Amino acid sequence: MYSRRAQLLKCAFPIVKTHGFTREALARSALSLPEPHPEPLSEAAVSALFGDGDHARRTLINAWLDDARLQMRSAPSPVIKDVLSTRLRCNEPVLGYLPEACNAYALLVSPTSGLPPVDPRPVLHHAAHVADEACHVVGDTSIAWYARRASVAAIYTAAELHQLTSPKTAYEFLESLLHSSQRVESAIHDVGTYSNYIGRSWAGLIKSSGIF
Template sequence: MSRIQLLKQATRLVGTHGFTREALAESARALPGQSEPLSDLAVSALFGYGDDARRVLVNAWLDEGLSNMAAQPSTSVRDALHTRLQQNEPVLGHLPEAFALLASSSKLVPLDPIPAAQHTFRVVDTACRIANDQSVQLAWWKERATLAAVYGAAELHQLTSPTTAPAFLDKLLDEASSLHKVADEVGLFSSYVFKSWVGIARSKGFIS
């Protein structure tokens, strides 16, 4: 059994086990001829010690989300972002903890906003490539910065109101043209999204 196979199986267990070492251990049972979970020692050897293993699982799940997103027959940025938002639905209860894990991975700062920013940027970059976006240079960056702020806000909204998240995403996309004109507002909006993620994670006890 390979590390890649185990990770792939573990991402399918996130809905029931969360982003946990247990999910990584139980992934072995899904492989042919395996009836026992991995030992904790094996989990550490394959994926890292403590929460590092859980972060590996979070990143594997995010990577799989991008792959699944690209595999869907979307023809527009809007459709692609809706597809990615839908992929969160089975694991919504575990997402605050997942992003808290990523935000607390840095040894230099208590809470690092970079992983969350990278996540939203990768999502919108994939969406733009799916839609064959032809923006170049400054327009390329501005388009993605705006969409990253929009998608991040929609994902945040999804945590508290899953049923209205698709409509909320559409509303933000419809208003994105005005946000697009003011680069400073994009930065402020992104900061707000990150702080809101932190607030939700703290309220659930995932970070102090």
């Protein structure tokens, strides 16, 4: 049984397609409940349920990421390309709200207090969670599981970054990365190198959108 908060978050996911990862989407989620409210939630109700200011938006973003990750289990086959493609496909209806200034991923990597630089840790965690789920779905129990997980995380992150800037070629790019996965594993053997790559990539993307 979903809690009311979880119900509202789930109802907000389709609204993101038109209203973005916003407090308004959360407010309007009440209109889509099984027993709909007659009007959207008040600002006070949104804050009480999901957090003040941008904290409510972060709550929605993280809930949406969790839901998208679970959808990987519905991949047409337990093959890593299909599983990661399924996750990329979840981005398609909301691509315009992911990298742009003041929107989802921009907010995710912005520090919760103080000034920039970009904090890449939430995106690193996002990639790691996607990799964990992908390895689980494909049944990867190899001795080199940790190396495989790191490789999948790097591949997915690169493919998602590519999707944000060149969505039409995202799946071809993903396939090309998977074909060279051994080189990817070697390149990210040093976790620090991988973290720096993610940080630089996201900093460049977010700065190019005009946030900082």
